Amino acid sequence: MTSTMNYMKSVLYDAVTNDDNNALAAMQASDLEDQRTPTNSTILHLACQYGSINCVQHILMNHSSLLLKTNSRGETALHLAAKQGQLDVVQELVSTATASMTVQNLMRSADEDLETALHGAVRYNRRAVVELLVVTDPSYPHPQNKYKETPLYLASIRYYTDIITTILVNCNWPNIISGSAGGGTDLHAICGGPEGRTALHAVVLDYRNHGGHECVQRLLDWNIGLLKEVDDYGWTVFHYAAHNDLHTIVELIIGLLVADEDKYVAYHKDKMYGRTPLHIAAYTGNVDVMKTFVKHFPDCWEITDGSGRNILHIAVEEDRKDRRPAEWEVDWEVLDSNNYTPLDVLHLEQETHTLANQLLVRTSLIKANVRKHWWLWRTLREPNADSGKRIVKHTEITNNIEIEEHRKAINTHMVVSALIATVAFSVLFNVPGGFDGSKGSPVLLRKTDFAYFIILDALALMLSVASLLLYFFTSSNKDASQVKRIVRNTAALNFLAICSMMVAFVEGTSVMLADKSTLGAGVNLLILFFVIGATPVYIYNLRGEVRSRTLLPASNSV
Structure with a gap:
């Protein structure tokens, strides 16, 4: 061959x-x-x-x-x-x-990846080689590789400040412009990256942002126009900094905005959702960034996103109870695309929040100087107060849907309760060791473990029957919160009944097997592991159920 x-x-x-x-x-x-x-x-x-x-x-x-x-x-x-x-x-x-x-x-x-030698030198952080290469051919912009990355972008996303400085100091690209029209060198051809991002975007892509301050400073000293550049999604560097909670970067950039006409970038909306950097910070709960924007651009909170929501709508919807801008004069009357005010959203949130969460929401908003809105103050002070026909109707729908969801769970729980009751009842007529034919009493009646077995079996029977009785009470109950409470209590009764049956099984095994039997000890150990392992799992799920809430999609029809 x-x-x-x-x-x-x-x-x-x-x-x-x-x-x-x-x-x-x-x-x-x-x-x-x-x-x-x-x-x-x-x-x-x-x-x-x-x-x-x-x-x-x-x-x-x-x-x-x-x-x-x-x-x-x-x-x-x-x-x-x-x-x-x-x-x-x-x-x-x-x-x-x-x-x-x-x-x-x-x-x-x-x-084959469309990379020049400079791309490789930057990628591997070879500063001396980078300097030699850019000095040798200073006017060449070194276009993007197949992944749309320029050498300057590669240096920026890695925070190679020395290499960024070396490239910017030694290259002499003529007439740098944004876009390809009008001649000159396209800005994106020099520092562009994937999805329309620039080198400045690259610096703030990572929330950890180790060493990004110097890179931002160097890039903006070179070309302040980078602040105005948007990527394919319409995001400026402010959007990324707000998303990644880089409030110190935001402060740095704002400090470099000298001309008033440059400050519009802080109000710029993205293409997909019409969100400003402040909206992004509100969605991600980055309160330090929110405070920074409002400090330097005090009117930016007035802007609504593409869905008509202001930052208060967003804060309530995203459950940012500890991050709501309570000290700001926000617009309580503004309507979103679903015709809801921030108060409406708050009320809908209360329908499915636990009492503790409702208190946190109301406390945050009460601090927001809302006493001048007497109707808002009353609603916040009275958790059950209605705030309009729209919300009353939504409340009824929410209540009915929650009851239906709980009753689906009840059907499963009732089967479990019935099985436990059936097994516990039948065991009383099929006791360990059988019955004495002449007397009709259990053969092992005088053993202590047998007495424990009967008591635990009876306890399991009573708990399961009590659970079934509680389930019957839910059939006529129209209050979702009460139905939920009954379901939670009956689930606890079922769990205790199962544990009682397992311990009864241990006692029954002890009666049937010889004292200090290896087999009996093994069975007891297995049951012990089951009870110990099942208890924290049940408690964890119970806590999760207590904290859970149902979020209904907003609809204009309601």
């Missing part, structure tokens, strides 16, 4: 990777240019990758045609040297290319 895969002579490979220039010089020159590794790399690729400077000099002197040769990934030797940070090797390559008038071809050569 004939193989088509390339391979390099082992002697040549060792000489190049070990920078053995004497061994390389002793080899037949005519054969060296045709040698390839399995990835189609030449001896120059190999020497640059390993930093074999002596071999690089020898190869460039005698085989300069290899300078622009690419491997199977489309990489030149410069790509590999730049990634590895081999500064002396990069200098040799650039010098040779400059002398042969091919320096621009080498610098601008892109691999």
Whole structure:
């Protein structure tokens, strides 16, 4: 079988990777240019990758045609040297290319990912190599790779402040403009990224934002116009900073807004939902960012999003009880797209909140200087007060739907209660050890464990019957909160009945088996593990049920 895969002579490979220039010089020159590794790399690729400077000099002197040769990934030797940070090797390559008038071809050569050598040097944080490359070809914008990333974007998303500075100081792109119209250098061609983002967007993409302040400062010192750039979703840098709770970044950027006409970016709405940065901060509950925006742009809270909601609507809907802007003069009368005011939303929230949550909501809003709205004050002070026909009707719908949901659970619970009662009742006529034929009494009647068995079985029967009786009371009850309370109590009775049956089983096993039986001890241990494991699970689920609430979709029809 004939193989088509390339391979390099082992002697040549060792000489190049070990920078053995004497061994390389002793080899037949005519054969060296045709040698390839399995990835189609030449001896120059190999020497640059390993930093074999002596071999690089020898190869460039005698085989300069290899300078622009690419491997199977489309990489030149410069790509590999730049990634590895081999500064002396990069200098040799650039010098040779400059002398042969091919320096621009080498610098601008892109691999299969459309990346130049500068992309690789930035990605691997090779600052000295980056400086050499941008000084050599300062006017080239180094366009986006196949992932839409420019070198400046790659440096920004990694917070490489030194590299950002190096690129911006040494490059001299002419007439930088936003967009491609009118000639000049497109801003996105220099610092663009995926989904229409810029290098400034990249700095604030991560909520951890380690070292992002210097990057933001450097980018805006270079071009304040980056603040006005929006991505494909209509998000400015303010939107991302608000989403990721970067209030110190927001403060920094606001401090750089000198001209009043630049401040409109703080009010800019995104494309999809019509949300400003303040809306984004309200949705994510980032109170520090909210305070920063309102401090510097006191009228920004007046803006409603694409659904007609202001920040109070959002705060109530998103359950931000501890983050509501209680000290701000918000508009209590504004209607959203569902024709609800913030008070309406609050009332709907109360329908499905626990008492503790309702108190937190009312306390937050009472602090908001709402006494001048007498009707609002009354509603907040009286939890059951209605605030309009629209809410009364919604309350009835909510109540009926909740009752139906609880009754679905009741059907399952009743089956469990009935099974427990049936088993507990039948056990009394099929006791462990059977009955004495002559007397009609249980054979093991005088054993203490047998007495415990009967008591626990009777307890399980009583608990399950009590649970069934409570279920019957729900059939005529029209109050969702009372039905929910009954369901919770009967579930507890069922759980106790099951535990009682399990302990009764332990006592029955002890009666039937010999004292200190290994089998009996094993059974007892298994039951003990079950009870211990089931109890915290039940308590956890019970707490989750207490905290849970049903959120109905808003409808204009109600």
